């Protein structure tokens with residue numbers, strides 16, 4: 001396998017504009033990216049690949065927004081990134097048995113900021129007004145066709161820290177009902193009772209509680225954290241999910257899922273080879289731990305709510321990789 005570490009000074013460059021479609025082509029290290037009306041094309045020294053442009057952009061913008069997340073982000077079975085928390089691999093075929101057997105796989109390591117800027121540059125050039133890859137397909141326009149007008153608003157929703165417990169005076173920038181987001185059509189049948197709060201005298205204005213479902217139901221993005229609570233290295237994200245997770249996530253640690261409403265179907269495969277390992281249908285109330293040695297992709301036929309728990313302890317990925325920790329969290333029996 002070719003594996004190259006590219007100098008930090010490397011930047012993405014535009015290599016020209018297609019006169020027919022209006023989109024630019026780009027080079028980052030030894031990877032080349034072009035798009036036509038339907039597809040993204042990726043080339044590397046010994047191979048090439050094609051991905052439907054909607055899938056490519058939905059994956060790329062999430063990879064930026066998630067900061068490359070934990071472990072592997074497969075845009076599909078062939079192309080993706082691996083996060084080493086400071087550097088990031090860009091790979092093609094490196095975790096596909098066929099590409100490996102034929103020696104067509106390729107991997108290049110970049111400074112994380114370099115890939116992030118490259119993905120932002122490519123996405124900006126390839127995304128037109130009216131298309132938001134973070135929205136559910138039924139709630140946004142299409143990315144296919146020639147270039148029209150580039151979007152100028154932010155591609156990823158930045159994280160905004162809560163200044164106080166949500167619901168208390170002064171929290172306004174982050175509470176989603178205060179931002180004017182409506183309840184999503186998929187959750188219109190839910191009841192959003194507010195909690196009863198009985199406060200001891202003297203603590204008025206310091207104690208509060210919210211209906212978390214009311215918050216998630218107003219999320220305008222899918223497969224992207226709409227609300228995150230971080231305590232030390234314990235990270236809890238709630239998200240709304242609809243259609244398919246636009247990437248296949250390869251875990252470098254355990255990841256816990258709690259299905260809050262409706263259902264998600266998960267395809268689970270071996271991380272290194274892609275060989276199928278199982279399917280799970282999670283229904284409201286189900287809990288599962290995705291092991292550290294798998295890749296997985298979720299499909300949510302109707303918009304659903306999912307709580308995801310991550311252990312952000314630095315270096316945990318190395319303890320799983322070395323075999324010091326088992327790839328699953330619990331031994332039964």
Ligand SMILES: [Fe+2]
Nearest residue numbers: 249251255290
């Ligand atoms: Fe995952």
